[in-house]
Amino acid sequence: MPGAMASGVSGKRTITDGGACGMSKIIKWFQQTTRRQRVIGVVIIGMLSGGAWLLHTPDPVFLAGNLSGYNHMKGTAVNWFEVNGNRGQGAGGTCCIMVPEKWQPGMEVLVEWEVDPDGYPIDVPEFNDPNYKEYMRQHKANYKRYKKIVPIPEYDDPCDVQVHFLPCQEVKISLSCWSPWDPNYPVKEPLQMEEPAVCPK
Secondary structure, eight states: OOOHHHHHHHHHHHHHHHHHHHHHHHEEEHHOOOOOHHHHHHHHHHHHHHHGGGOOOOOOOOEEEEEEEEEEEEEOOEEEEETOOOOOOETOOOOEEEEEEEEEOEEEEEEEEEETOSSSSSSSOOTTSTHHHHHHHHHHTEEEEEEEEOOOOSSSSSEEEEEEEEEEOOOOEEOOSOOOOOTTOOOOOOBBBBOOOOOOO
C-alpha cells in the first residue's frame, strides 16, 4: 500500500511541475517578442483552437409550403409532376414541400412531369365497356415524360411553390405570395396556349 500512495503523490507532482514549466515558457515567450508579434501569435492560436467559427456558415432555414401546378397548354393534361422528388398535382395544391427561407443565386430544382397530349378525348368507352382497357392502353402509350432543371427566381419572403407548364416543354416556377390571377403575379403567360409548329431552340 505505501508503494501505491507514493505512486499517487508522484503522479500529482509531475502534473504540477509540467504546468509550471509550460507557464514559464509562455512568460518567456512574451518577454522575448514584440507587441506586434504577440498579437499575431494570439490571433493565429485563436483561429486554430476555436476562432474557426468565424468561417462557419449557418445552416439554411427551411419553410413548408404547398406545391401547385398550372398547365398552360391547350388540349393537354399534366398527369403528374415532381419537384426534386416531391410529387404535385393540380392547382389545388399538395402539402408539403420545403423551401429555403432565403433565396441564394444559383438555386435550381429538377422538375419531372408526364403529359397526356390528348387530355380531353370525347370517344372514351364506358368503364364497363369490353373495349375500355384496350382503349386506355393505346391512349396511355401516347403519354410523354419530360425532365428539366429549372432556375428559382429571386424572392424575398417565399410562399407556395407554383409550377407553370408552358408550350415547348418550358417550365417556370414562382414562389410569389400573389395569386396567379393577380396582375402583380410574375408569370404572365395565359392559359390555353397553342403548341407552335416548331419550338424555338
